[in-house]
Amino acid sequence: MIQRTPFADTFTYVLMALGFVLLIGPFIVILAGASQTLQQVNSVPFRFVPQDHLLENAAAAWSRASLGTAMMNSLIMASLVTVGKVALSACTAFAIVFFRTPLKHFFFWMVFITLMLPLEVRVVPTYAVAADLFQPFRLLIAALTGIEVSVEWNLLNSYAGLTLPLIATATGTFLYRQFFMTLPDELAEAARMDGSGPARFFFDMLLPLSRTNMLALTTIMFVYGWNQYLWPLLMITDPAYKTTMMSLVALLPSENGTPDWNVTLAGSLIIMAPPLIVVAVLQRWFIRGLVATEK
Amino acid sequence: MADIDIRAVHKSYGKTKTLHGVDLSFASGEFVVILGPSGCGKSTLLRMIAGLEEITAGEIAINGRIVNTLEPRERGCAMVFQNYALYPHMTVAGNIGYALKVAGVPKAERDRRIEETAKIVGLSDYLTRRPAALSGGQRQRVAMARAIIREPKVFLFDEPLSNLDAKLRVTMRAEIRKLHQRLSATSVFVTHDQVEAMTLADKLVVMNKGHVEQVGQPLDIYHRPASVFVASFIGSPAMNLFETRVETGAATVRFGGAQVPIDGALAAQLRGKDIIVGIRPEQCVVVQPGNGVSAKVDFVEELGSGRVVHAEIDGQPFAAVIGEEMRVRPGDRISLELPPSQLHVFDRDSGRRIEFEAVPRAPQNAAEAPVLAIVE
Ligand SMILES: Nc1ncnc2c1ncn2[C@@H]1O[C@H](COP(=O)(O)OP(=O)(O)O)[C@@H](O)[C@H]1O
Ligand SMILES: [Mg+2]
Numbered sequence: 052m053i054q055r056t057p058f059a060d061t062f063t064y065v066l067m068a069l070g071f072v073l074l075i076g077p078f079i080v081i082l083a084g085a086s087q088t089l090q091q092v093n094s095v096p097f098r099f100v101p102q103d104h105l106l107e108n109a110a111a112a113w114s115r116a117s118l119g120t121a122m123m124n125s126l127i128m129a130s131l132v133t134v135g136k137v138a139l140s141a142c143t144a145f146a147i148v149f150f151r152t153p154l155k156h157f158f159f160w161m162v163f164i165t166l167m168l169p170l171e172v173r174v175v176p177t178y179a180v181a182a183d184l185f186q187p188f189r190l191l192i193a194a195l196t197g198i199e200v201s202v203e204w205n206l207l208n209s210y211a212g213l214t215l216p217l218i219a220t221a222t223g224t225f226l227y228r229q230f231f232m233t234l235p236d237e238l239a240e241a242a243r244m245d246g247s248g249p250a251r252f253f254f255d256m257l258l259p260l261s262r263t264n265m266l267a268l269t270t271i272m273f274v275y276g277w278n279q280y281l282w283p284l285l286m287i288t289d290p291a292y293k294t295t296m297m298s299l300v301a302l303l304p305s306e307n308g309t310p311d312w313n314v315t316l317a318g319s320l321i322i323m324a325p326p327l328i329v330v331a332v333l334q335r336w337f338i339r340g341l342v343a344t345e346k
Numbered sequence: 347m348a349d350i351d352i353r354a355v356h357k358s359y360g361k362t363k364t365l366h367g368v369d370l371s372f373a374s375g376e377f378v379v380i381l382g383p384s385g386c387g388k389s390t391l392l393r394m395i396a397g398l399e400e401i402t403a404g405e406i407a408i409n410g411r412i413v414n415t416l417e418p419r420e421r422g423c424a425m426v427f428q429n430y431a432l433y434p435h436m437t438v439a440g441n442i443g444y445a446l447k448v449a450g451v452p453k454a455e456r457d458r459r460i461e462e463t464a465k466i467v468g469l470s471d472y473l474t475r476r477p478a479a480l481s482g483g484q485r486q487r488v489a490m491a492r493a494i495i496r497e498p499k500v501f502l503f504d505e506p507l508s509n510l511d512a513k514l515r516v517t518m519r520a521e522i523r524k525l526h527q528r529l530s531a532t533s534v535f536v537t538h539d540q541v542e543a544m545t546l547a548d549k550l551v552v553m554n555k556g557h558v559e560q561v562g563q564p565l566d567i568y569h570r571p572a573s574v575f576v577a578s579f580i581g582s583p584a585m586n587l588f589e590t591r592v593e594t595g596a597a598t599v600r601f602g603g604a605q606v607p608i609d610g611a612l613a614a615q616l617r618g619k620d621i622i623v624g625i626r627p628e629q630c631v632v633v634q635p636g637n638g639v640s641a642k643v644d645f646v647e648e649l650g651s652g653r654v655v656h657a658e659i660d661g662q663p664f665a666a667v668i669g670e671e672m673r674v675r676p677g678d679r680i681s682l683e684l685p686p687s688q689l690h691v692f693d694r695d696s697g698r699r700i701e702f703e704a705v706p707r708a709p710q711n712a713a714e715a716p717v718l719a720i721v722e
Binding site for chain 1: 393396397398417418419423424425427428429431432433434435444445448449492496
């Protein structure tokens with residue numbers, strides 16, 4: 052802040068307090084509700100004080116929504132998406148920044164344009180391809196030669212189907228690109244003089260140097276992968292591949308059954324935990340990676 | 347040890363031409379300095395030798411082998427960059443040893459050679475530090491060690507001292523020279539600093555606007571600049587230059603309302619021609635009023651050993667070095683004699699030097715010996 056006046060100070064504090072309450076409020080409701088008994092959670096008025104029944108509620112939620120499989124699936128999916136995105140965007144940015152090819156700008160803009168086409172927008176064609184991978188080729192071959200090829204291959208009900216369409220990422224590419232562009236040209240040239248080829252340069256120089264970026268990206272992308280809902284809903288019909296977001300609905304009390312919201316809340320707390328842990332562990336890197344480049 | 351041949355080398359970036367046909371040849375073990383103002387294409391030339399920049403036309407041969415299409419690592423050159431370009435995430439040892447690591451040298455031997463090289467440049471105590479924890483001079487040494495350890499045939503330096511403070515620059519200059527004697531690899535050193543160039547070079551290459559202006563030993567170039575550009579670029583304070591013409595029937599040229607005598611044979615050769623005449627400030631002699639060319643003093647620069655008088659003749663700035671015993675104040679008028687044997691004559695159209703053999707170039711006695719004014 053440039054100015055320091057009592058009025059401005061008070062105003063900022065009120066604003067911050069308001070924002071804090073807005074953000075933390077729902078979380079306190081979950082925490083309090085998840086640790087109360089059936090009677091406590093349904094009592095009016097609702098008491099915002101946590102009790103000591105969290106573990107039994109959590110156990111009930113775990114079995115009701117079979118969270119074991121779902122958590123494992125979500126973990127696999129989020130990890131694959133994260134690793135895939137981090138790796139792919141590093142490679143893409145490497146190609147865009149460090150190679151002189153005539154089509155460089157074309158590819159850069161292609162990547163840029165995909166920012167305007169998130170999965171939600173292209174979900175129907177993406178699903179069509181995932182459901183029948185050879186469809187485009189079959190059409191092409193049929194048009195060219197008149198031969199009908201009947202190969203069936205789809206990605207439905209598989210980890211590949213869950214993750215592959217989510218891996219291409221413009222955000223990550225940009226983050227890396229910005230970082231790579233801050234590196235002096237001489238760094239690459241010195242490495243070349245020392246005999247290192249492009250691959251060695253990538254692994255020996257770029258990856259270690261972009262560690263903070265990578266961790267920042269990991270944080271964002273893990274949360275993104277974990278929170279996916281629409282895509283798993285389309286791709287997965289087999290309960291063995293269900294993800295946590297799909298299991299949320301199973302946690303709700305049935306319409307005429309007992310209103311055991313404490314169990315529901317305990318379940319959502321479990322589902323919330325992994326991204327929270329990732330953010331908590333990586334937050335230091337996360338902020339550094341987004342704010343400034345390491346000296 | 348390797349000789350380098352540069353034949354008719356051109357460089358264009360798209361439509362802009364940066365080098366217009368450079369022909370040079372460096373002998374094995376020579377210390378070559380490429381000197382020129384910023385933007386003249388020195389770095390471009392150096393980077394083409396290194397293999398970091400494509401050669402638009404012409405060819406470069408190292409040890410007789412044309413290297414145009416070779417990768418940098420296949421050329422046997424090592425390079426020291428202006429901003430050092432150290433690997434920030436590696437220790438000093440890691441930086442120095444990276445080339446060996448890439449080359450697959452076993453760890454034990456690598457460590458031994460890192461130790462050895464670090465000792466040469468005086469970095470033995472800093473091997474585990476990161477570059478960020480080093481001073482400018484130490485970073486410079488790491489950059490040099492990184493080049494030395496590869497035992498290259500050719501050392502390339504791109505303004506390696508320009509980020510150091512004046513004192514350190516002098517020290518490092520001496521160290522680079524010593525290192526060169528010890529390693530006896532061919533060295534090509536790029537700089538825009540004439541003092542650096544003069545003190546380091548066996549062979550000096552002066553470049554301007556993508557052309558080579560002159561090649562030779564530093565003192566030869568100082569005494570016989572081949573063009574107006576070289577004359578004004580080398581020497582500090584810079585050579586005085588004035589435009590004039592040789593009148594028919596006289597062995598003098600007009601300057602500042604006076605007739606300056608020139609060599610008779612030269613006058614006969616240049617009759618009626620537009621020329622540029624130059625004289626170094628150190629060679630001007632202060633004489634009794636009424637003789638020579640009259641000049642009005644603008645200001646005086648103290649050098650300690652003498653002083654530089656910045657004066658005005660005919661509205662043009664003109665500098666002269668005078669002894670410390672002389673008292674001059676701004677506004678004074680002094681008379682200067684320009685000895686004919688110390689004049690440099692250039693063609694006004696081409697800017698090239700006009701040679702005349704009659705003039706003895708060797709100074710008659712030590713007092714008159716032209717000294718390089720080395721000013722940092
Ligand atoms: N990559 C490049 N693209 C376009 N022009 C360049 C490039 N590199 C250098 N130049 C131009 O070439 C000229 C010579 O540059 P350089 O060799 O770096 O000069 P210097 O003598 O200062 O080292 C400059 O005018 C510069 O603008
Ligand atoms: Mg340069």
